Amino acid sequence: MAGPYPEVQGGGSLILAWQVRNRRVLVVGGGDVAAGRILNLLNADALLTIIAPLPLHPEIQYRLTTHASRVAHIPRKFEPSDLDDPSIAMVLTAVDDPEASTRIYTLCKEKRIPVNVADVPPECDFYFGSTHRDGPLQIMVSTNGNGPKLASLVRKQIARSLPPNIGDAIAKVGQLRKKLRRIAPTQQEGPKRMQWMSKVCETWSFQELCDMTDEDMEALLGFYGPNAVPSLQQLRYGEQPDTFGYDGSFGWSCVI
Template sequence: MAEQSPEIKGGGSLILAWQVRNKRILMVGGGEVAAGRIVNLLNADAKVTVVSPREGLNPEVAYRIKHNQVTYIDRKFQPSDLDDPSIVMVLTAVDDPVAGSEIYKLCKEKRIPANIADVPPECDFYFGSVHRDGPLQIMVSTNGKGPKLANIVRRQIAANLPSNIGDAISQVGVLRRKLRKVAPGIEEGPKRMQWYVCAVI
């Protein structure tokens, strides 16, 4: 039995699809890196609060603020920004590494997961390179070691996917919901799976 067990290869990350819909995320910084993070958060339907002086805002971040896509606080970060109990995650993208480290320490004290941009040791989680087509999301992660390389690998994977894969997955989702209505019981799971496989194949 032991011979069939997979070999443990430490040093990886636990890759998850973190559901942040309607959850409050604090973004400290308003530059180019912050702009990319904000897009990811808004695509995940998160409620984003941006803390950054107005003079340092990236044009895209300014656009999000102008159109009320994020909540905006026009100043530098203050420790009291972490007092909101609804905050479930903190991201920083600031040019001051000392300030980033201090924010990370404060987050650890409050047990709030944090990502300090470009400082892998001070990240509870990493952002990968993501390909999205409707409901399909594929992330390539290098655990903070090579973001540019992750982007190259992600593009190669995406180039080999069928052009209509997102629509196909959406239709599969519709089928699954219909089958759950026809055979809703837990004990009917094998029956649903059989119908599902026949329909997809």
Template sequence: MKGQYPDIQGGGSLILAWQVRNKKVLVIGGGEVAAGRIVNVLNADAKVTVVSPRSGLNDEVAYRVEQKQVEYIDRKFEPSDLDDVDMVLAAVDDPEASTQIYKLCQEKRIPANIADVPPECDFYFGSIHRDGPLQIMVSTNGNGPKLANIVRRRIASNLPSNIGAAIQRVGILRRKLRKIAPAPEEGPKRMQWMSKVCEQWSLDDLCDMTEDDMESLLGFFQPGTVPSLEALRLGDPDGVFDGPFLI
């Protein structure tokens, strides 16, 4: 039986895409680390509150405050700041205060990240590559953030420059497909057909796909076929794309 199933490698983290849209995120601190945390959660459409004395704000955090991208409380953290909060990100240069914040979060069962203190983190921030809808995270589980950054840049440098746009077009096509084939029992067929599109069309084809192309292509869902983009536009449903596999 050995080797039939994946070996268990303990010590890892469960890497998830955490949906925090419209969730209340409290950022404690206003320095460089806090600035990075703020960008991360704003990009995920969270509602962000920053607590820090104005003297502790760096230029970037001050800009977020001035632009009203975040709510701002001009003082040091108080326990009442945790009321009705969904997530806490602490980035203050005070180990005792950081530990106290984490203990309060544990009591209230609020997930928290205490910057630069891995044992006091319910989750970690990895090094992120973003290209439109594409997000790739590299995590070292708190062991080497700089190495995570190096690995992330190495991965990003090997990605096609248009992959983000291609993914965006595929997402639109997928949503259109769900409208014409919404039944749960059609789920496996939807996945198989979308896989064919991604495998048989090049990234350039996916990027060039127009709304009209999508409507025409959806006509081939029921028979389960995928003509090439050229054949689709020429009205030749028997045309078969024989280009390279690119996605």
């Protein structure tokens, strides 16, 4: 019989958005897989050290040129001393040498550094899923190491079902949240901020959120105090939500 709470489904991973902005990540390998990892890390604003003999994959060489301030290259094979840097936040290996990969994995475990060994799920503290990106929106599909190609197919199907303007809508919501925090910054306001922002997202369509201007945001924030959310049309034509009316003075009055 089903219980009163969601059923526990073991065997999964804890999917997180790992913030590596301005943190040092060590990438061992200079081929195609390493190039993909490097792009993911640069998208997350990480600082990279690549350890790999020459020649490098053309894409990696390109990143070294275009992102010289964030990407360093050591042109040799991995050495255990490469892990002595205390600022290393994680290690990724993508080399065609199982013994070398396992050795790096073992050293990382000894130093308690999170590590991912490409295509060897048992030697991974975390996985790279198939990711869809649209501005601030990121959606990751993970098969927990069972089927990377299937993850890619599922991700593409999800992406096709999304509104084409959802990334822009999310960006505008982010701007509105920042403005809201400036007028209601205290921790005590947290629950009300969350509730009001939820109302905005539920009341306005994706297109209306995309069309929201700075002037619209400032006007909309005037409804935060009474915890009301007008439609975009009401906002622009000076109309009020059904349950509130503005009497022309400072503050709000209820309509009877």
